Amino acid sequence: MATITLSVNFSGGLETLFANRTAHTVSIPARVPVDAALWDTWPAAPESAGAPDADAVTMKPADMAYLLHHLRTRVLTARPELFLEHGTVRPGILALINDADWELEGEGAALLHDEDEVVFISTLHGG
Amino acid sequence: MPPKTCALCSSARAILKRPKTGQQICKDCFFYVFETEVHNTITEAQLFKPGDRVAIGASGGKDSTVLAHVMKTLNDRYNYGLELLLLSIDEGITGYRDDSLETVKRNQEQYDMSLKILSYDELYGWTMDAIVAQIGKKNNCTFCGVFRRQALDRGAAILNVDHIVTGHNADDIAETVLMNIMRGDIARLGRCTSICTQGEDTIKRSKPFKYAYEKEIVMYAYFKKLDYFSTECIYSPDAYRGHARAFLKDLEAARPSAIIDIIHSGEAFEIKEVVKATQKIQQTCKRCGYMSSNELCKACTLLEGLERGMANAGVTDRARKKMDAEGPAPENLRIIPFFQQPAAPHRTDISIADTST
Numbered sequence: 290m291a292t293i294t295l296s297v298n299f300s301g302g303l304e305t306l307f308a309n310r311t312a313h314t315v316s317i318p319a320r321v322p323v324d325a326a327l328w329d330t331w332p333a334a335p336e337s338a339g340a341p342d343a344d345a346v347t348m349k350p351a352d353m354a355y356l357l358h359h360l361r362t363r364v365l366t367a368r369p370e371l372f373l374e375h376g377t378v379r380p381g382i383l384a385l386i387n388d389a390d391w392e393l394e395g396e397g398a399a400l401l402h403d404e405d406e407v408v409f410i411s412t413l414h415g416g
Numbered sequence: 417m418p419p420k421t422c423a424l425c426s427s428a429r430a431i432l433k434r435p436k437t438g439q440q441i442c443k444d445c446f447f448y449v450f451e452t453e454v455h456n457t458i459t460e461a462q463l464f465k466p467g468d469r470v471a472i473g474a475s476g477g478k479d480s481t482v483l484a485h486v487m488k489t490l491n492d493r494y495n496y497g498l499e500l501l502l503l504s505i506d507e508g509i510t511g512y513r514d515d516s517l518e519t520v521k522r523n524q525e526q527y528d529m530s531l532k533i534l535s536y537d538e539l540y541g542w543t544m545d546a547i548v549a550q551i552g553k554k555n556n557c558t559f560c561g562v563f564r565r566q567a568l569d570r571g572a573a574i575l576n577v578d579h580i581v582t583g584h585n586a587d588d589i590a591e592t593v594l595m596n597i598m599r600g601d602i603a604r605l606g607r608c609t610s611i612c613t614q615g616e617d618t619i620k621r622s623k624p625f626k627y628a629y630e631k632e633i634v635m636y637a638y639f640k641k642l643d644y645f646s647t648e649c650i651y652s653p654d655a656y657r658g659h660a661r662a663f664l665k666d667l668e669a670a671r672p673s674a675i676i677d678i679i680h681s682g683e684a685f686e687i688k689e690v691v692k693a694t695q696k697i698q699q700t701c702k703r704c705g706y707m708s709s710n711e712l713c714k715a716c717t718l719l720e721g722l723e724r725g726m727a728n729a730g731v732t733d734r735a736r737k738k739m740d741a742e743g744p745a746p747e748n749l750r751i752i753p754f755f756q757q758p759a760a761p762h763r764t765d766i767s768i769a770d771t772s773t
């Protein structure tokens with residue numbers, strides 16, 4: 290299965306939720322199920338019991354919504370409620386894709402490509 | 417999706433969606449509009465006069481770091497003629513303030529400004545670490561807030577500055593408006609939105625970022641690669657403010673103009689003369705000379721409580737009465753050095769106005 294590799298950076302205090310590390314390299318599938326309910330078990334080993342049949346699942350290119358899910362379930366080490374709320378980043382957290390505001394690219398719907406750089410900055414800490 | 421083009425110059429790639437307007441703009445246009453809007457805030461409110469010595473209250477955090485950078489940029493670009501200095505308060509919080517002060521020291525070199533650090537320890541004889549060790553984490557924000565306010569004024573007096581600018585942004589002010597409404601503090605509500613405050617004999621304080629959104633301040637720091645410190649204070653953050661902040665961010669997500677709307681609401685409240693009259697008349701503290709609405713200023717009351725092992729005396733009226741009942745303050749009580757208001761320097765009546773047109 291094809292994967293894409295992203296560089297993901299956390300700052301403004303968010304790094305404390307991600308093993309106190311600012312820079313992470315993250316690999317995710319290039320294509321993911323459209324149905325977010327399948328993400329918890331995706332990508333599944335083909336022989337694992339109960340895994341969805343890859344051919345029967347409608348797929349889409351990986352996007353920011355999938356990356357957020359991946360970060361929360363596989364990279365985050367503490368207090369998920371300080372990162373995500375209602376399926377998106379908590380208000381007050383900024384995200385950039387290749388140095389552009391993700392609000393320009395459709396936020397969760399923004400598509401990701403190999404070697405993209407994603408940055409998350411919390412604005413909630415200290416003045 | 418093809419890259420979006422800047423709505424202002426129609427040529428470069430857009431990198432930011434402005435929270436105020438929804439406009440999509442490129443990096444250079446963003447720097448220009450952000451700086452120009454702060455300049456307009458400064459000139460419209462006539463905050464400074466040529467020759468003013470201005471202290472930037474610097475914590476090492478994002479707001480004051482961006483403020484120092486923008487003040488220096490505008491002072492050079494528009495010939496404000498200001499002498500800019502950095503003033504930092506060291507609350508004595510190990511692992512928090514000591515690290516953020518390192519950031520301020522780097523800023524001092526980067527911006528070529530002189531820096532004064534004034535510590536709670538030298539002023540009050542107590543660090544926040546020592547205060548928390550005695551009183552716990554419950555009311556420590558009260559001590560810190562009162563001590564910081566007075567420390568900034570005293571630092572400004574030592575530096576003989578005319579004016580202190582702080583990094584409070586539009587989000588902070590909207591948050592304070594909400595908090596004052598929810599607490600029913602109508603007297604403070606009337607004051608919290610003013611861009612500049614100056615009492616009878618207090619040092620002028622102002623907020624050049626009054627209309628600057630937090631998102632843009634952080635984006636500015638990010639794109640300019642400014643060096644700032646972002647760790648939450650290790651002693652209980654102000655929970656009430658935290659809720660107000662979360663609520664405000666939710667409102668902003670639903671309606672981006674919410675922040676400016678709330679500031680305007682705060683400004684539009686008319687405070688009745690009756691309410692104004694209940695604000696106590698200012699006098700000077702008989703013990704330390706700092707302005708106060710009682711015989712003893714809040715800092716002296718808090719300090720006496722700490723020294724006598726009755727820390728709540730400065731927090732509640734009941735504990736205060738209890739301490740008074742135990743007799744007068746001992747002779748050898750540690751006190752804050754006497755506050756000497758700097759002599760008013762000569763001022764011209766010309767304000768800095770926009771001369772670029």
Ligand SMILES: [Zn+2]
Pocket residue numbers: 422423424425426427428441442443444445446
């Ligand atoms: Zn442009």
Ligand SMILES: [Zn+2]
Pocket residue numbers: 701702703704705706712713714715716717752
């Ligand atoms: Zn006093």
